[in-house]
Amino acid sequence: MHGEIDHILITEEQIKLKCQEIGKQLSEEYDGKFPLAIGVLKGAMPFLSDVIRHTDIHLEMDFMDVSSYGDGTRSTGEVKIVKDLNTKVEGRDLIIVEDIIDSGLTLSYLVDLFKYRKARSIKIVTLLDKPSGRSAAIQADIIGFEVPDEFVVGYGLDYAERYRNLPYIGVLKPEIYSE
Ligand SMILES: O=P(O)(O)OC[C@H]1O[C@H](OP(=O)(O)OP(=O)(O)O)[C@H](O)[C@@H]1O
Ligand code: HPA
Numbered sequence: 001m002h003g004e005i006d007h008i009l010i011t012e013e014q015i016k017l018k019c020q021e022i023g024k025q026l027s028e029e030y031d032g033k034f035p036l037a038i039g040v041l042k043g044a045m046p047f048l049s050d051v052i053r054h055t056d057i058h059l060e061m062d063f064m065d066v067s068s069y070g071d072g073t074r075s076t077g078e079v080k081i082v083k084d085l086n087t088k089v090e091g092r093d094l095i096i097v098e099d100i101i102d103s104g105l106t107l108s109y110l111v112d113l114f115k116y117r118k119a120r121s122i123k124i125v126t127l128l129d130k131p132s133g134r135s136a137a138i139q140a141d142i143i144g145f146e147v148p149d150e151f152v153v154g155y156g157l158d159y160a161e162r163y164r165n166l167p168y169i170g171v172l173k174p175e176i177y178s179e
């Protein structure tokens with residue numbers, strides 16, 4: 001699998017340090033509160049799992065499984081809810097945890113949904129931001145790293161469901177992308 005990577009953009013060590021930093025920041029910002037951390041599956045799973053272990057506050061955790069890329073490298077434009085939350089968000093302070101904001105369609109859909117459901121506050125935390133991909137006007141409150149206009153994989157991010165288990169963020173060799 002590692003042989004299919006063309007180059008690494010963000011190393012395992014850089015990700016580790018960033019998770020510590022973000023965990024600390026969230027602990028300060030939510031001190032004395034009881035936020036609901038929402039992991040957007042599947043991609044955000046490793047990031048959420050690492051960040052929360054660097055927080056020192058009480059928080060509740062839930063997951064929403066949404067999908068819009070399928071097996072390709074471009075958003076289909078249709079955000080499908082595969083699994084909804086089990087928790088009511090009304091009156092809650094939400095921390096949405098994402099692996100990447102690319103077109104912004106997934107997050108703008110979720111933010112609209114959670115506003116409609118009367119969340120008290122919504123904070124967006126993303127490991128990666130790809131501003132060049134944006135078609136919906138959405139911005140994160142906390143960004144780990146900015147990435148260039150390339151389809152990235154690893155640390156939760158997939159291409160056709162593979163490579164989520166890489167410990168770093170990288171770009172595949174051009175011949176692997178079959179589009
Ligand atoms: O800003 P956008 O263009 O909407 O892209 C970002 C979303 O796309 C990916 O999810 P995907 O639909 O691939 O589902 P997955 O997390 O299960 O891979 C990624 O994990 C984000 O949730
Ligand atoms: O660059 C990406 N890689 C993997 N999944 C994604 N979903 C949106 N953008 C990306």
Ligand SMILES: [Mg+2]
Pocket residue numbers: 043069070157158
């Ligand atoms: Mg995906």
